Amino acid sequence: MLPWPSPYILMIDRGGCTFTQKVRNAQRVGAAGVIIADSTCLCSAGDSCHSDPGKDCEVREPIMADDGSGNDISIPSFLMFKQDADLVKAEMMANHAVRIEMSWSLPSPDDRVEYELWTTPTDMISKDFLNTFKEAAVALGSRAYFTPQMYIYDGLRSGCQGLYGIFECYNLCTNNGRYCATDPDNDLDHGISGADVVQESLRRMCIWQHYGEDDGVGAEWWDYVQEHMFRCHTEEFFSNKKCIKDAMDHAKVDSEKIEQCMSDSGGLEDDVQNNILEVQLLAKDKSGVVILPAMYVNRVSIRGSLEFPVVFKAICSGYMSGTEPTVCETCANCPDPKECITNGFCGSKKMQDSVSTTTMIYSMFGLAVFFCLVTVIQQRRHQRQMEAQVKGIIAEYMPLDENQNHSTAVSEEDGEFT
Template sequence: MVDRGECTFVHKVRNAQKAGAAGVLIADNICLCDFASVCKPKNEGDRCEQFEPVMADDGSGSDITIPAFLLFKQDADVIREELLNYNANIVMAEMTWNIPRPDDRVEYKFWTTPTEHISKNFQKSFGDAALRLGDSAVFTPHFFVYDGILNRCHGSNGNACSTMCTNAGRYCAADPDNDLYKGISGSDVVRESLRRICIWKYYGKDKFGEKWWSYTTEFMERCDSPSYFSNNECVNDAYKHSGVDGKKINQCMGDSGGLQGDSVNNLLQKEIAAKDELGVVVVPSVFVNNIAMRGMFFLLS
C-alpha cells in the first residue's frame, strides 16, 4: 500500500513492482467532493477534488505486470489506521476481477490512428479472424483525434498549430515525421481518420466490417508512405481494390462537416467525446466490454 503522492501512477506502480510487490493499493490523499461528509482532509482547509483521477497508462507501462487499485481516501484512512495500530491483526486485502460480459457477445473497441506503427501487423492480419468471429463478437474501430480547442490550436485567427490541424484548428493529430512542412502532416492524418470513420459508418453495420478491414489493408499496402498517403489517386485505387464506394465515402466526409473552414465535424466530435469518456490516452488501445486490454498486439495462428 502506497500513498498517491505527486508522481504518475505508472511510475509509482513500477517502483513497487521493482521492490517485489505482487499488487499495489494506492491510497488517495485527496477527498472527493462527493464524499466530503465522510472524508477528512489531510490538512484543515485542503480542497476536495470534483472528479476521481483516472489510473491510465501514460504510454510507458508495458513492463508492468502486477495489478493496482486506487482507494478512496476515506477507505484508505481506515486501513492505514489499522496498519499503524501495532496491536492489531494483520490486514488482508483480496483482489478479485469480475469478467465483464453483459450479454452472449464480446464487444471490442480498437483505438488507433492511420500512422501508428505498433498495431499495423495486427491490422493486416486480424481482418480474417474478425470475420470468422461472426455474430459472437462486435467490433468497433475508433480514431484518436486531439481536441484543437482544448489544446489551443483553434482561435479567432484560424489554425494556430500550422499543418497539424483541420477546421481552423478544431481537430488535430501529431505530425508523424516531426516536420510541419513536408512528408505526412497532422491534417493528413485527421483526413484519413475521417475517411475510415465514414467507411465504417457505411460498411460496419454487420459489426465486423469486411470492407473496412479490406480498405485498411489495401491502404497500408499501397499508400502508406509520405509520397502517397494523401494522394487521391492512391486512395481511389485502395477504394477500388477493397470494393468501397468512394463517392459515398467522400460525401460522408463532406456531410459530417468537412475539413475546411471553421466548422464543426460531427463525426470527429463524436470521436473526441468517446475518447474522453473512456479515458484513452495512448494508441493503440483496445477495450473489451469497456475494459481496457493490456498486452501485445499480435494474432495467434
C-alpha cells in the same frame, strides 16, 4: 521485513512519485501487485467519501497511466477510488491479520463483449494488429462488438484558431483549426501533415458507419485499413485520391458513399463543426485515453502489448461464465490462437489427431497399394514362367515331329511304309 509473506498486494497512497515509479518500487521489494489508493474524493461520490481538509473533490475520474518507462514492470496494478480505499485501509488498521483475496479479471456482464481500439491512421504500433485481427472479428461475429476510435485533438482548446493559432498549428488542423493531429514525421513542411491524418481519420469513421456500425464486425473496414496500409502508407500516397480510391475498390467499399458521408458530417474545409469528429472528441474525453494505441474490453483498459493473442484472450475472458462462443472455447488457450481461428482447430490437438487417424489412413492405403503391386508383379512373373515352360516343352517336341515327317517322306519314295 515485509508486512506479510511475499508475494503480497501492496497498497500505496496516491501522490509523490509517478504511478510507474511506485509500481516499480513495489515490484523490486517482491510485491505481487499494487493498489494505488486515491487521496482525493470524486465529486460524484457525494457523502460516501470524505476529503481531507483543504482538498476539493475531483470532477473527473483520475487516470493511471504509464509514463513511458514501464517496460520492465510485470506485476498488475490499478487505481482504487478514495471511498473504496478508505474502507480497505480501515479494515487493515482494525485487524492487522486480515487477508484480502483478490483476483484479476474483466467485467463479464452478459453474453456479448464490447471492445474498442483507440489509434490513429499513422500509428505504427497498431499496424500488425490491424493487419491480423480481422479473422478474429469475423469469427466472433455477433458475439462481440468492435468500435474503432480515431484519436484527434481539440484545436479550439489548443488555441489553433486565429492568426496566432494558425501560425502555431500551421498544417496540423482542419476546419480552420478546430480538429488537429500531430505531424507523424515531425516535419511541417514535408511529408504527411496533421490535417492529412485528420482527413483519413474521418474517412475511416465514415467507412465504419456504413460497413461496421450495424453488425460490430465491419469486415470491409478491416479490409480498407489493410489495403490503405499496404498501398498508401507512404508520404507520397497517404492522401493521394487515386490511391485511396484504389484501396476502397479492393476493399469493396463504395467511395462515393464515403465521400458523401465526409461532406454531410460537416466537411473539413470551413470553420464549422464536423459531427463525426465532435463525437470523437467527446468520446476521447470520456475515456481518458492518454497513450496510443489503447485497447478497451468491456470498458476496461487492456495492459500489455497490442498483440493478437493478448487481445483475443482478453475478449474471450469478458464473457459471462458459460456463454463463451465456440471460437473462444476452441482457440483462446491455444499456443497460436490466430492459426487456430484460421484452421478451425487448435494446432497441438489436431497434430495428435492427425498422427493417430490421418496417418493411419494413409498408411493403410499405402500398404494396400503395395500389396496390389506385389500381387500384380507375382502374377506376371508366374505367367512369364508358365509361358517359358510351355515354350520349352514345345521346343522339345518340335525336333521329333520334324524327324517323323522326314522318315515318312523317304518311305513314300521307296514305296514302303513303316
